[in-house]
Amino acid sequence: MVIQETLRLYPPASMMMREALTDVKIGDLDVPRGTIIQVSRPMLHQDKDAWGPDAGEFRPDRFANGVAAACRPAHVYLPFGHGPRTCIGQNLAMVELKVVLARLLSRFAFAPSPRYRHAPVFRLTIEPGFGLPLLVTRL
Numbered sequence: 323m324v325i326q327e328t329l330r331l332y333p334p335a336s337m338m339m340r341e342a343l344t345d346v347k348i349g350d351l352d353v354p355r356g357t358i359i360q361v362s363r364p365m366l367h368q369d370k371d372a373w374g375p376d377a378g379e380f381r382p383d384r385f386a387n388g389v390a391a392a393c394r395p396a397h398v399y400l401p402f403g404h405g406p407r408t409c410i411g412q413n414l415a416m417v418e419l420k421v422v423l424a425r426l427l428s429r430f431a432f433a434p435s436p437r438y439r440h441a442p443v444f445r446l447t448i449e450p451g452f453g454l455p456l457l458v459t460r461l
């Protein structure tokens with residue numbers, strides 16, 4: 323749930339891009355063939371209509387009953403994309419994240435350093451703008 327919530331608020335791949343191969347209508351919008359459509363994951367992932375009024379808060383337990391119960395419709399949660407080009411490595415990524423977190427948390431405690439400034443920035447991926455200084459204690 324912590325990993326899912328982190329990928330919701332800070333999806334590493336922030337933009338999804340698709341090209342309209344034919345003229346297409348999306349809702350009320352006429353999209354001509356050849357148009358590049360960019361979808362912002364952070365905007366979808368923090369849409370209050372889909373996630374509720376606490377959409378901007380870090381609340382891992384929103385995933386307690388799975389993605390479908392955390393948001394409506396479930397397709398607004400797209401950290402690994404969706405459809406035929408969905409991330410081929412998503413299962414490996416989730417296993418890696420669980421193993422790394424479990425190993426680190428079994429040996430160390432982490433707290434943000436007083437020097438930490440919360441400033442996520444959009445580069446190729448979403449990154450902490452001023453790094454991630456941490457206070458690390460051996461357990």
Ligand code: HEM
Pocket residue numbers: 333334335338339400401402403404405406407408409410411412414415
């Ligand atoms: C937290 C880690 C990761 C995130 C957030 C992530 C996210 C994504 C996203 C958003 C896409 C585009 C999906 C789309 O356009 O619909 C993608 C594609 C892809 N990812 Fe990942 N990914 C991660 C880890 C990995 C890993 C570990 C691998 C390989 C071992 C991998 C391999 C790929 C490949 C090959 C594609 C292209 C698939 C295609 O175009 O058919 N990813 N990933």
